[in-house]
Amino acid sequence: MNMVEINDISFHYADVPVLEDVNLKIRQGDYVILTGENGSGKSTFLKLLLRELIPQQGSIKMFEKDISGGFKGMKIGYVPQNSISKNQNFPATVEEIMRTGLYEPIWKRGIFGKKYQKKILEALSEMEMDSFLTSRIGELSGGQQQRVMLARALVGKPELLILDEPTTGMDSVSIQSLCEVLQKRNEKGLTILMVSHGSLKPYTGANRFWNAQEGRIIEE
Ligand SMILES: Nc1ncnc2c1ncn2[C@@H]1O[C@H](COP(=O)(O)OP(=O)(O)OP(=O)(O)O)[C@@H](O)[C@H]1O
Structure with a gap:
């Protein structure tokens, strides 16, 4: 195809x-x-x-x-160029950014929350970023942010x-x-x-x- x-x-x-x-x-x-x-x-x-x-x-x-x-x-997964804010106070956590990479509607996430948590952690650990789950994205280095964005693109299994x-x-x-x-x-x-x-x-x-x-x- x-x-x-x-x-x-x-x-x-x-x-x-x-x-x-x-x-x-x-x-x-x-x-x-x-x-x-x-x-x-x-x-x-x-x-x-x-x-x-x-x-x-x-x-x-x-x-x-x-x-x-x-x-x-x-x-389709997409990792844009320089995608994250340079603002250190950008409020979203790594976990919140990862959730936006899942395709399923929010109501399902509520019901199957644990399942999604596992998927998020698996994708982050593939990029060796799982220990940053609760960190604020703006506090990570540029390279670490890019790794999160790649994990985010992969979590929905594109x-x-x-x-x-x-x-x-x-x-x-x-x-x-x-x-x-x-x-x-x-x-x-x-x-x-x-x-x-x-x-x-x-x-x-x-x-x-x-x-x-x-x-x-x-x-x-
Ligand atoms: N919004 C825009 N309006 C007018 N011209 C633009 C716009 N965006 C890009 N261009 C021009 O179009 C051409 C291609 O730009 P593009 O950003 O696609 O190149 P690129 O290969 O991605 O460059 P880089 O390696 O610097 O990221 C360039 O001449 C650029 O100046």
């Missing part, structure tokens, strides 16, 4: 052309890394996939359905995971452990699309490499 199918997409901001006639497919089980220089259109590309932006030309399918109809029933530069603020040990988690999840069937600036060396599990350049996204 094609998890993502991009047909003839073009996009420009007012007078800034960004992408031109892009055609790409991501198959189930692929692990794709997208690189490219600053301003080459990587974040714009992800925003198009998430319908934060609408292309002037072309169409996008996910899970074999056109995303113009919404994402209902599609299990089938497609999209990450925008998740290693920002992480040290090399954290990057290594993130890569190991992603590789393990990918081996169990998770499809991954990740934008990365840094070295590609730790991403030993990736099977496809794309590069954004001059309005195109080229497979390398």
Whole structure:
């Protein structure tokens, strides 16, 4: 199955052309890394996939359905770039952030609270962040916050995971452990699309490499 199918997409901001006639497919089980220089259109590309932006030309399918109809029933996890507030007093705890990663409605969470607590702790411990459950998110370092955001994206058991530069603020040990988690999840069937600036060396599990350049996204 094609998890993502991009047909003839073009996009420009007012007078800034960004992408031109892009055609790409991501198959189930692929692990794709997208690189490219600053301003080459990587974040714009992800925003198009998430319908934060609408292309002037072309169409996008996910899970074999056109995303113009919404994402209902599609299990997609997303880790945005620099997603957490820099405000140390940001009031949410790690646990509260994790709860927003679960798909089920709030009334169910009340009834099955213990079950969800277990899922949250499992996802946090995969990222070695379980001991921070009750910490305020704003009190964690940038790298620790990113690890929580990855755990949050994984707790709902997505089938497609999209990450925008998740290693920002992480040290090399954290990057290594993130890569190991992603590789393990990918081996169990998770499809991954990740934008990365840094070295590609730790991403030993990736099977496809794309590069954004001059309005195109080229497979390398
Ligand atoms: N909201 C916007 N309005 C106008 N132009 C924009 C807007 N957002 C981005 N751009 C421009 O579009 C181009 C692509 O930007 P984009 O953020 O997608 O690149 P990127 O590859 O993600 O960059 P980086 O590596 O710096 O994150 C750049 O020339 C940028 O200046």
